[in-house]
Amino acid sequence: MTHNFKRIALASLTLCGAVAGLPGTAQAQISGDVVKIGFITDMSSVYADIDGAGGVEAIRMAIADMKGMVAGKKIELIYADHQNKADVAANKAREWIDTQGLDLLIGGTNSGASLAMAKIAAEKKKPFMVIGAGSARLTNEDCTPYTIHYAYDTVALANGTGNAVVKSGGKSWYFLTADYAFGASLQGDTATAVQKAGGTVVGSVKHPLNASDFSSFLLQAQGSKAQVLGLANAGGDTINAIKAANEFGVTKTMKMAGLLMFINDIHSLGLKTTEGMYLTDSWYWNQSPEARAWSRRFYEKMKRMPSSLQAADYSAAMQYLKAVEATKSDDADKVMAQLKSTKINDFYAKNGEIGPDGRHRHDMFLMQVKSQKESTEPWDYYNLVQTIPGVEAFTKLADSKCSLVKK
Amino acid sequence: MTDLFGIPLPALLSQLLLGLVNGSFYAMLSLGLAVIFGLLNIINFAHGALYMMGAFLAWMGLEYLGLNYWVMLLLAPLVVGVLGIFIERLLLQWLYKLDHIYSLLLTFGITLVLEGIFRSFYGSSGQQYAVPDALQGATNLGFMVLPNYRAWVVVASITVCLAVWALIEKTSLGATLRAGTENPKLVQAFGINVPRMITLTYAAGVALAAFAGVLAAPILQVTALMGSNLIIVVFAVVVIGGMGSILGSIVTGLGLGVIEGLTKVFYPEASSTVVFVVMAIVLLVRPAGLFGKEK
Numbered sequence: 001m002t003h004n005f006k007r008i009a010l011a012s013l014t015l016c017g018a019v020a021g022l023p024g025t026a027q028a029q030i031s032g033d034v035v036k037i038g039f040i041t042d043m044s045s046v047y048a049d050i051d052g053a054g055g056v057e058a059i060r061m062a063i064a065d066m067k068g069m070v071a072g073k074k075i076e077l078i079y080a081d082h083q084n085k086a087d088v089a090a091n092k093a094r095e096w097i098d099t100q101g102l103d104l105l106i107g108g109t110n111s112g113a114s115l116a117m118a119k120i121a122a123e124k125k126k127p128f129m130v131i132g133a134g135s136a137r138l139t140n141e142d143c144t145p146y147t148i149h150y151a152y153d154t155v156a157l158a159n160g161t162g163n164a165v166v167k168s169g170g171k172s173w174y175f176l177t178a179d180y181a182f183g184a185s186l187q188g189d190t191a192t193a194v195q196k197a198g199g200t201v202v203g204s205v206k207h208p209l210n211a212s213d214f215s216s217f218l219l220q221a222q223g224s225k226a227q228v229l230g231l232a233n234a235g236g237d238t239i240n241a242i243k244a245a246n247e248f249g250v251t252k253t254m255k256m257a258g259l260l261m262f263i264n265d266i267h268s269l270g271l272k273t274t275e276g277m278y279l280t281d282s283w284y285w286n287q288s289p290e291a292r293a294w295s296r297r298f299y300e301k302m303k304r305m306p307s308s309l310q311a312a313d314y315s316a317a318m319q320y321l322k323a324v325e326a327t328k329s330d331d332a333d334k335v336m337a338q339l340k341s342t343k344i345n346d347f348y349a350k351n352g353e354i355g356p357d358g359r360h361r362h363d364m365f366l367m368q369v370k371s372q373k374e375s376t377e378p379w380d381y382y383n384l385v386q387t388i389p390g391v392e393a394f395t396k397l398a399d400s401k402c403s404l405v406k407k
Numbered sequence: 408m409t410d411l412f413g414i415p416l417p418a419l420l421s422q423l424l425l426g427l428v429n430g431s432f433y434a435m436l437s438l439g440l441a442v443i444f445g446l447l448n449i450i451n452f453a454h455g456a457l458y459m460m461g462a463f464l465a466w467m468g469l470e471y472l473g474l475n476y477w478v479m480l481l482l483a484p485l486v487v488g489v490l491g492i493f494i495e496r497l498l499l500q501w502l503y504k505l506d507h508i509y510s511l512l513l514t515f516g517i518t519l520v521l522e523g524i525f526r527s528f529y530g531s532s533g534q535q536y537a538v539p540d541a542l543q544g545a546t547n548l549g550f551m552v553l554p555n556y557r558a559w560v561v562v563a564s565i566t567v568c569l570a571v572w573a574l575i576e577k578t579s580l581g582a583t584l585r586a587g588t589e590n591p592k593l594v595q596a597f598g599i600n601v602p603r604m605i606t607l608t609y610a611a612g613v614a615l616a617a618f619a620g621v622l623a624a625p626i627l628q629v630t631a632l633m634g635s636n637l638i639i640v641v642f643a644v645v646v647i648g649g650m651g652s653i654l655g656s657i658v659t660g661l662g663l664g665v666i667e668g669l670t671k672v673f674y675p676e677a678s679s680t681v682v683f684v685v686m687a688i689v690l691l692v693r694p695a696g697l698f699g700k701e702k
Contacts, residue, residue, distance in 0.1 A: 044526065044531075045531060045632075046531050046532075046632075047531070048526075048530065048531045049530045049531050049532045050532075179676055205675050206675055206676050207675060207678075208676070208678060208679035208680075210636050211678075211679065212429075212627060212633075212636050212637055213425075213428075213429050213626075215425045215428070215557075216422055216425050216426075216668055216671040216672070216678075217671060217675065219418070219421055219422070219425070219551065220418075220671075220672070220675075223418060235532070236532075236533070236628060236630060236632075239532070239533065239628045240627055240628055243626070243627070243628065244626075247538070247545075247554045247556070247557075247626070248545070248552065248554060249545060249552055264532050265532060267532075268532045268533055268534065268535055268628065269535060269628075270535050273535070
C-alpha cells in the first residue's frame with residue numbers, strides 16, 4: 001500500500017514538473033532551456049595570440065554583460081582548439097550540434113577550418129559567425145544562409161592598404177608572397193586594388209610557408225627599385241620578413257605595407273622596427289572612448305590589449321544574444337532574419353550591416369604605426385590615417401559571387 | 408655590369424654570402440647532432456627544442472636579469488648543457504641497448520614538452536631580441552650591404568666548428584672519444600670512464616645547439632616553434648654529410664646553405680625543398696653520405 005502511494009506521489013510530481021515547464025517554452029522558444037554558444041579556434045599554435053584564450057575571455061565578457069541570461073534562459077559557452085586542422089574543426093562542430101544542442105557556432109582564425117565549419121553549420125541549419133578567418137570565399141563562392149562573416153576579409157584588407165598607399169604616393173609595388181592559396185589571393189586582391197588606384201606592380205617573389213630566412217628575398221625586392229614592399233603573408237613570416245628588412249636597410253629605400261597584420265604582431269616586433277608601416281584593421285582599442293573602456297576591462301583580465309578579433313568575438317556574441325532577446329527564440333532562421341535586418345553600432349562596429357550574402361559591412365580603418373616618440377603609453381601604436389566606409393572596403397553586393405544575392 | 412646566368416654578378420655574390428650565413432647555422436646544429444650520433448648512436452630529435460631554449464635563455468637573461476648578449480652567449484650553452492646531463496642520466500641512458508626508434512621517440516617527446524611549456528608561457532607570436540650594440544649597423548662591401556651581425560655569425564660559427572673539429576681529430580681527448588665510439592668495452596678496460604664521457608659528449612652536443620640559438624636570437628623572432636622549423640633541414644644535412652661525420656657535417660652545412668641561397672634567386676619556390684632533393688640524390692649515389700664510411 002505504502003509502496004503504491006509512493007509511486008502515485010512520484011508520478012504526480014513528475015507531471016507537475018512537466019506542466020510547470022510548459023508555459024516557459026511557450027513564452028520563449030529556447031531549445032533545451034539553454035542558449036549554448038560554441039567557439040572553435042586556434043588555442044595553441046601560430047594564431048593563438050590574436051584570438052585563442054583572449055577570444056574565449058571576450059565572449060565570456062559578453063555573457064557576463066547579459067548577466068548570464070537571455071530571454072529568461074541561461075547562456076552557456078563551450079570552446080575547443082582546432083589545432084589549425086579543418087577536419088578537427090568540422091568534427092567538433094558536428095559533435096556539438098548533434099549531441100550538445102548548440103545554438104550558435106563562432107569560428108576563430110584559419111580560413112580552412114572556417115570553410116569546413118560553414119558547411120556543417122549550413123547542413124545542420126545553425127547560425128555560424130566567422131571572426132578570425134580572412135578568406136573572402138566565405139561570403140562569395142561558399143556563402144550559406146547561416147554564415148555571417150563578421151570582422152574582416154582579404155578583399156577589405158587589400159582595398160584598404162592597397163588603395164591608400166598608392167594615394168599617399170607609393171605608386172610602384174613589389175610583393176613578397178607566401179607560397180600558398182592565401183598568399184596568392186591576398187597578392188591578387190591587392191594588386192587589383194593597386195592598379196585600380198593608378199599604381200603598378202613591378203614584380204613579386206614567392207617564399208615557402210614558415211621560411212626562416214628572408215634576407216635573400218628582400219635583396220631581390222630591393223633590386224626591383226619599387227617604392228612599396230607589399231607583404232602578402234601572415235604571422236611569423238611577416239614578423240621575420242620585417243625584422244630582416246630592417247637589418248638589411250630595405251626599410252630605408254622602400255615603404256613596407258603589411259597586408260595582414262594585427263596589433264599583437266606590432267607589439268612583439270616593437271615600434272622601432274615597425275615605425276611608419278601601413279596596415280588595415282577592423283578595429284583598434286584606442287579608437288573611441290567606448291572602445292577604450294571595454295579594452296581596459298579586457299586588459300584587467302588578460303594583461304594585454306585586445307586585438308580586433310577579440311573585440312569582434314565580444315561584439316558578435318553580443319549581437320547574437322540581442323537578436324535572441326528580441327525574437328524570444330533561438331530558432332536559427334528567426335535569429336538570422338533579425339541579425340540581417342538590424343543595423344549594428346557598438347564599441348566594435350560602426351555603421352554595420354549584414355548583407356544577404358552574410359558579409360558584415362562596417363567601417364574599416366587604415367592605420368600607420370607610430371614612432372617611438374609619438375607613442376605615449378604601452379600599446380599606443382597606431383595613428384588613424386583614414387576611415388574606409390564598409391560599402392567601399394568590402395566586396396560590393398553587386399559584385400558578390402554569392403548565389404543568395406538576388407541581382 | 409657583368410652577368411652570370413642572367414643574374415648580375417653583385418646580386419649573385421650577395422646571395423652566396425647570405426647562403427653562407429644560413430649555412431653556418433646548419434653547420435653548427437648538424438655538428439652537434441653528428442657528435443651525439445657518433446658517440447651515443449642516438450638520433451637527438453630534441454636538438455631543435457634545445458636550440459630554441461638557447462634563444463629563449465638569451466632573451467630571458469636580458470629581460471629578467473639584465474645579462475647582456477655576450478654573457479648569455481656563454482651562459483645559455485652551459486645551462487642547456489646541464490639540462491643535457493639530466494636528460495642523458497635520467498632518460499637516455501636506459502635506451503642504449505634498445506632499437507634507435509626508442510631514443511628517437513623519447514627525444515621527440517622532450518621536444519613536444521619543451522615547446523609546449525614555452526608556448527604556454529610566452530605565447531606564439533614570439534619575443535623580440537635586439538642586436539647587441541657592438542654589432543649594430545652594416546658594412547658596405549661594394550656589391551651588397553652586409554649587416555655586421557650577420558658577419559659575426561659566420562665568423563663565430565666557423566670558429567666554433569673548427570675548434571670542435573680540432574678537439575676531436577687532433578687532441579688526445581678526441582682520440583679517446585673516437586676510440587670510445589669504435590669500441591667502448593676496450594676503452595673502458597683501459598680505465599676510462601666511458602659512461603661519463605658519453606654524458607659529457609651529449610651535454611657538449613646540446614650546448615652547441617644552445618650556442619646556435621643565442622646567435623639566432625637577434626636575427627629571428629624568438630618563438631617556441633623556431634626549432635622545429637629548422638630541425639628537419641638539419642637532419643637532412645646530417646644525412647647528406649654522412650651520419651656521425653664531424654667534418655662532413657660542417658662542410659655540408661655550409662655548402663647546403665649556399666645551394667639554398669642560390670635556389671632562392673633562380674627558383675624561389677623550390678628553396679625549401681632543394682635540400683631534400685640533394686639528399687635524395689646523395690642517398691642514391693652514396694648511401695652512407697658524402698663523408699660517411701660504409702659499415
